[in-house]
């Protein structure tokens with residue numbers, strides 16, 4: 001091969017055009033077709049082959065063939081093998097211009113068999129590695145292909161090689177891409193499944209939590225009902241007892257009125273006096289009952305689910321009335337109420353918090369003790385604190401007391417949820433709850449609510 005090019009300017013332009021065309025083809029099979037057609041057209045050859053190495057170090061295999069029928073193709077490849085093998089072995093182009101009739105050193109069997117006059121074959125090289133070859137031949141005449149054709153075809157082969165490498169890279173990228181997409185899709189599916197499982201688990205957890213909260217509500221309602229029943233029973237009992245005395249007193253009065261016996265009149269007079277007293281006692285009992293009923297209604301606020309302006313002291317008082325049987329004669333309640341404006345909250349919920357904290361305080365005082373209830377405004381916040389002189393909480397347990405189900409009180413319904421619910425209610429009100437405690441001295445729970 002000469003170092004100075006003998007490619008004519010026209011052929012250079014043609015090459016440029018052809019390279020533009022083949023470079024835009026990224027489909028490898030179509031590209032090889034195009035390379036074949038262009039090579040045949042460029043050299044006006046009769047027949048042709050494009051061969052590629054399948055794998056590194058593998059044999060060259062026919063990828064495209066033109067003007068060779070199936071059997072011919074097999075024979076031709078077999079026959080032209082010597083030329084192709086030479087190219088494959090030496091990595092240099094081969095040009096056979098004159099084919100002798102008898103197969104000899106420079107001739108091949110195929111030349112004889114197919115009456116080939118001229119054969120040209122150039123390697124396809126990428127980074128100095130042979131990746132394939134372009135083979136052309138003709139039966140037209142000897143010396144059909146010239147040295148210049150060889151150089152031209154080599155130049156074309158160089159361009160073709162770049163295009164082949166590009167198409168292969170593109171194919172590889174596409175393959176990787178498809179793989180990647182597949183992997184992403186697979187991961188997405190897995191994640192979606194996980195997500196669904198998590199959502200499911202979350203829902204179950206929420207269901208359980210709701211159940212727990214409901215059972216705590218039931219439990220505190222049970223507590224409440226027991227307390228209230230007890231509270232109402234006392235005045236009711238005294239009313240009942242009074243009724244008997246009423247009956248007897250009226251009897252004595254009637255007898256005294258009907259008789260002239262001074263003794264009987266004296267008894268009647270006494271009975272009348274007694275009645276006056278009894279009426280007062282009965283009135284107190286009735287008042288006590290309606291007081292409790294009012295407190296109950298105020299505490300529960302059954303008709304009000306929404307946020308409203310409420311008087312926290314009213315809520316505290318009602319709660320204390322309902323809990324009275326828990327502390328009466330045992331615990332002194334000391335109220336240190338400050339000036340509080342009405343505050344915007346869900347009264348029934350806040351009362352539930354008061355109830356849970358006061359109940360805990362009562363339960364923490366084993367025999368006798370004191371509960372201080374202090375309310376105060378500081379800045380734009382309101383503080384309500386409950387201090388008891390009970391058993392106290394150890395520092396390592398202080399962090400756990402808000403956990404749902406945490407209790408030190410043995411087995412009963414809705415156990416260990418009181419503070420968890422307080423925490424949640426305070427959170428919903430944009431407020432907070434803080435506990436301080438010393439074992440053996442007592443505990444203070446402080447609620448803070450924004451104004």
Ligand SMILES: Nc1ncnc2c1ncn2[C@@H]1O[C@H](COP(=O)(O)OP(=O)(O)O)[C@@H](O)[C@H]1O
Nearest residue numbers: 360361364392401407408415416417418419443
């Ligand atoms: N005022 C208090 N004094 C001492 N311990 C308390 C007090 N309040 C709460 N605790 C501790 O916190 C735990 C959790 O309280 P709570 O959530 O109301 O559940 P429960 O009262 O059903 O046990 C109690 O079992 C108790 O150990």
Ligand SMILES: [Mg+2]
Nearest residue numbers: 356360418419
């Ligand atoms: Mg409790």
